[in-house]
Amino acid sequence: MVATDDKRWIVGVDLGGTNIVVGLIPTEGGGVLGRRTLPTDSVRGAKFVVDRIIAMVEEAISDVTFSFGGSREDVAGIGIGSPGPLDRKTGTVINTPNLGWRNFPLRDLVANATGLPATLDNDANCAAFGEWWMGAGRGTSTLVGLTLGTGIGGGIVLNGKIFHGCSDVAGEIGHMTIESSGRRCKCGNYGCLEAYASGPAIALRATEGIETGAETILPDLVSGHLEDITAATVYDAAVRGDAYATAMMRETAWYLGAGVANVINILNPEMVVIAGGVTHAGDTLFAPLRAEVRRRAFKAAEERCQIVAGTLPGTAGVVGAAAVFKQQHFGAV
Amino acid sequence: MVATDDKRWIVGVDLGGTNIVVGLIPTEGGGVLGRRTLPTDSVRGAKFVVDRIIAMVEEAISDVTFSFGGSREDVAGIGIGSPGPLDRKTGTVINTPNLGWRNFPLRDLVANATGLPATLDNDANCAAFGEWWMGAGRGTSTLVGLTLGTGIGGGIVLNGKIFHGCSDVAGEIGHMTIESSGRRCKCGNYGCLEAYASGPAIALRATEGIETGAETILPDLVSGHLEDITAATVYDAAVRGDAYATAMMRETAWYLGAGVANVINILNPEMVVIAGGVTHAGDTLFAPLRAEVRRRAFKAAEERCQIVAGTLPGTAGVVGAAAVFKQQHFGAV
Numbered sequence: 001m002v003a004t005d006d007k008r009w010i011v012g013v014d015l016g017g018t019n020i021v022v023g024l025i026p027t028e029g030g031g032v033l034g035r036r037t038l039p040t041d042s043v044r045g046a047k048f049v050v051d052r053i054i055a056m057v058e059e060a061i062s063d064v065t066f067s068f069g070g071s072r073e074d075v076a077g078i079g080i081g082s083p084g085p086l087d088r089k090t091g092t093v094i095n096t097p098n099l100g101w102r103n104f105p106l107r108d109l110v111a112n113a114t115g116l117p118a119t120l121d122n123d124a125n126c127a128a129f130g131e132w133w134m135g136a137g138r139g140t141s142t143l144v145g146l147t148l149g150t151g152i153g154g155g156i157v158l159n160g161k162i163f164h165g166c167s168d169v170a171g172e173i174g175h176m177t178i179e180s181s182g183r184r185c186k187c188g189n190y191g192c193l194e195a196y197a198s199g200p201a202i203a204l205r206a207t208e209g210i211e212t213g214a215e216t217i218l219p220d221l222v223s224g225h226l227e228d229i230t231a232a233t234v235y236d237a238a239v240r241g242d243a244y245a246t247a248m249m250r251e252t253a254w255y256l257g258a259g260v261a262n263v264i265n266i267l268n269p270e271m272v273v274i275a276g277g278v279t280h281a282g283d284t285l286f287a288p289l290r291a292e293v294r295r296r297a298f299k300a301a302e303e304r305c306q307i308v309a310g311t312l313p314g315t316a317g318v319v320g321a322a323a324v325f326k327q328q329h330f331g332a333v
Numbered sequence: 334m335v336a337t338d339d340k341r342w343i344v345g346v347d348l349g350g351t352n353i354v355v356g357l358i359p360t361e362g363g364g365v366l367g368r369r370t371l372p373t374d375s376v377r378g379a380k381f382v383v384d385r386i387i388a389m390v391e392e393a394i395s396d397v398t399f400s401f402g403g404s405r406e407d408v409a410g411i412g413i414g415s416p417g418p419l420d421r422k423t424g425t426v427i428n429t430p431n432l433g434w435r436n437f438p439l440r441d442l443v444a445n446a447t448g449l450p451a452t453l454d455n456d457a458n459c460a461a462f463g464e465w466w467m468g469a470g471r472g473t474s475t476l477v478g479l480t481l482g483t484g485i486g487g488g489i490v491l492n493g494k495i496f497h498g499c500s501d502v503a504g505e506i507g508h509m510t511i512e513s514s515g516r517r518c519k520c521g522n523y524g525c526l527e528a529y530a531s532g533p534a535i536a537l538r539a540t541e542g543i544e545t546g547a548e549t550i551l552p553d554l555v556s557g558h559l560e561d562i563t564a565a566t567v568y569d570a571a572v573r574g575d576a577y578a579t580a581m582m583r584e585t586a587w588y589l590g591a592g593v594a595n596v597i598n599i600l601n602p603e604m605v606v607i608a609g610g611v612t613h614a615g616d617t618l619f620a621p622l623r624a625e626v627r628r629r630a631f632k633a634a635e636e637r638c639q640i641v642a643g644t645l646p647g648t649a650g651v652v653g654a655a656a657v658f659k660q661q662h663f664g665a666v
Contacts, residue, residue, distance in 0.1 A: 170599065178512075263599075298502050
């Protein structure tokens with residue numbers, strides 16, 4: 001048990017391109033209390049976003065201290081997860097295309113406004129760390145997390161700590177080239193895993209096939225508006241038995257399998273946790289994914305690695321951000 | 334300074350598919366003493382190879398103790414590097430296609446015959462660790478090593494320790510897919526970096542082009558025997574200004590660049606050390622390699638990572654094997 005100065009809760013903040021999620025996590029671990037979600041509305045500017053985060057933090061603290069008895073003094077501090085790249089030491093977001101920020105001192109703005117100490121780490125790192133602390137990865141010592149969404153975020157947990165590399169960039173698994181002259185990725189590189197298996201990439205691949213004449217119910221599901229096709233539409237069609245959509249899901253599993261096999265050959269982790277909307281597809285995705293990994297990865301590594309869905313949908317990032325705070329302030333999680 | 338029980342030397346053994354290299358390394362670090370190299374001759378069977386290793390170890394010890402004054406008592410033990418996969422705990426080589434061994438207790442056979450304690454680790458891990466201890470990587474804390482030869486070996490050093498993963502497989506960077514439906518690799522997977530940028534892969538790509546009519550001096554360099562083309566032949570032709578061979582070297586750099594960029598995006602190391610015969614090509618290889626990495630990797634990671642040639646050609650494995658022994662027996666290197 002780590003000494004936590006008798007503080008009962010840590011606030012977790014998961015700042016995403018679409019939503020902000022905030023909640024309190026018991027210092028000793030547990031579920032998210034006082035959880036609230038609001039749109040990020042980043043177009044309204046950085047000040048708006050920071051003010052919204054601060055308001056959500058204060059509301060969550062009021063809620064929880066009121067419901068459970070206790071006071072603001074029982075809150076140890078705030079762990080913030082944000083898109084990167086970022087500088088953990090200075091608490092600065094260096095550059096986030098999704099939010100349009102540059103060298104933005106997010107951590108200290110939140111800490112100064114609330115009067116609480118705060119930490120900053122990458123959102124995908126936090127999601128992986130959350131699954132390690134309280135989710136699918138409990139009890140493992142080496143884990144890799146992949147979050148499939150608008151992009152593909154990655155986080156590496158080694159010996160119970162997030163692995164950051166020498167300049168806080170480590171874990172960018174979504175930007176691993178799996179086709180060296182493949183699709184252009186938003187990051188500027190070619191053939192990244194993200195360019196094939198993120199939500200928008202799945203939708204794009206499906207739409208391209210339809211434009212070249214594939215037979216499928218997908219256009220019917222979006223009343224002919226192909227631009228409305230999302231990864232969820234593709235999954236829906238697959239569930240309804242659509243052969244084309246099923247093939248698209250299998251192709252996604254195939255690309256993901258190449259990426260996960262790479263992770264396994266390089267890092268030999270005990271577990272790969274996959275989170276995000278795409279995982280709702282369940283075995284439609286995981287069965288061919290595991291088969292592809294078996295086909296590609298070294299047996300001695302693959303047979304020691306569980307490939308599982310995350311068990312903290314929507315809250316892994318909040319839990320992990322709080323865990324980062326705990327580790328940094330109390331020495332261990 | 335680590336307490337080393339007043340032992341003066343550690344024996345390093347680098348067992349490869351082609352050669353065995355043995356030498357003594359001063360416990361506090363330094364150059365290889367009493368170095369000797371003999372062919373592995375694995376076709377003569379496992380007993381022959383082990384006997385040869387033991388004889389080489391004894392000769393190296395006699396040589397060095399005679400030359401420098403001292404006795405067998407001054408030797409702390411033996412670090413062995415071997416192709417894997419292997420089990421470090423039991424000191425067993427699980428399976429090496431190149432040597433034809435299965436579940437072979439290499440470490441204890443050598444230890445029992447010599448009466449000296451021994452350790453076993455992967456050869457590519459040892460090469461990376463050797464470069465970290467005494468070579469290009471001195472003073473770094475995070476380093477990735479790639480050895481380009483018959484295959485592509487990889488080793489990861491994190492915080493001054495070899496990173497092994499959960500079943501001693503970590504670091505198989507040569508078997509990272511960079512073309513998900515690409516060339517078949519000896520490991521069974523498709524599109525591995527090794528299938529494009531190892532010595533034999535470079536020769537094969539060059540030969541394929543010639544068979545489809547490429548204009549080049551390469552056939553002349555091997556008196557028309559295309560099967561004699563090696564990576565060194567391709568490099569020779571490039572140095573002589575052959576456009577086709579130069580393009581082949583650039584293509585090699587391009588594939589390597591994709592692989593190194595992946596390593597940088599995932600592990601964000603301070604340094605990538607590239608060793609092996611192909612590095613004799615110098616800037617013919619490194620200039621386009623660095624350019625390709627810049628094009629692909631995250632700026633915040635790439636600009637913090639040096640990509641350099643190893644500085645211990647032929648001995649990195651021996652030095653690293655000794656370093657593994659030192660770390661395991663004396664706690665630190």
